[in-house]
Amino acid sequence: MSRNIGVIGLGAMGAGVAQSLLRAGFAAHACDLRRDALDAFAAQGGVACATPAELGQRCEVVLTLVVNAAQTETVLFGEQGAVPAMARGGVVIASATVGPEFAAALGKRVEAAGLQMLDAPVSGGAARAASGQMTMMTSGPAAAYEKCEDVLSAIATKVYRLGAEHGIGSKVKIVNQLLAGVHIAAAAEAMALGIREGVDPQALYEVITNSAGNSWMFENRVPHILAGDFTPLSAVDIFVKDLGLVLDTARRSKFPLPLSAAAHQMFMMASSAGHGGEDDSAVIKIFPGIIE
Secondary structure (H helix, E strand, O other): OOOEEEEEOOOHHHHHHHHHHHHOOOEEEEEOOOHHHHHHHHHOOOEEOOOHHHHHHHOOEEEEOOOOHHHHHHHHHOOOOOHHHOOOOOEEEEOOOOOHHHHHHHHHHHHHOOOEEEEOOEEOHHHHHHOOOEEEEEEOOHHHHHHHHHHHHHHEEEEEEOOOOOOHHHHHHHHHHHHHHHHHHHHHHHHHHHHHOOOOHHHHHHHHOOOOOOOHHHHHHHHHHHHOOOOOOOEHHHHHHHHHHHHHHHHHOOOOOHHHHHHHHHHHHHHHHHHOOOEHHHHHHHOOOOOO
16 A cells, blocks of 8 residues: 655645655645645645644654744644654654754654654755655654655655754755855846846846856746746745844854845845745845836
8 A cells, every 4th residue: 555645735845745746656645724725636636634633643754845943833743733643653854944953953852752853954946846856955863764765765856865963954955045045136136237237138148047157046036037927936035034044043153144144135125125925036126126
């Protein structure tokens, strides 16, 4: 019989992970606050669960793909949390972007409940999640990996094992988010300058993507700006949060991050101007007269 695997959170990444699990032949279960997301998942052959507790009771491996530490806390240990409902020996794969200290403490609590945990943030975007080609930055005990090798193989092409201690995976994800946020902010600033100087935006994009100034984020996000479509795949407020985690982590060791701080302020400006729920490329809107 297929193994029962659960996904909590059917957002841009979680929905793709759930699809990958179904495609790999698992008995995939999911829980989400949005009824329409659950209905769509059920229509694909998945099992919709009303609460994290119901999902935890049914599944031996549970992945959390929620937004932040507070949501992770709620879905795992809240009133209807998954952890108390899971059978001993099960595995939690915690994939939200959270602070390393939170991830380390979470691992201890999960283990105290008789379960195993992988600190396992993810990267790659919605398209790679849907195709099972994510990158995972993981850390945790060998026993946890042994129980979910097949799950990891189904959802990611690159699973980096970074150490046995919870929190290492989250530290690497924080560094990744530093670069991602700075690159998006720099891409927005560069496009804003080019547009202000009268350069054709499409031509500018074509030149930069074939020149040394290109980055993955420039190539991926600038098309949203060119199309004027700021439907969120990853929102401005995600980088308000993630760059905030970057700065919090560095602040504890009194480590200076001037570029991260500047990028964080740019996303904060966009959010305070009412663009927090828009695609993160909407950070370009902080430059006056560029985007109508």
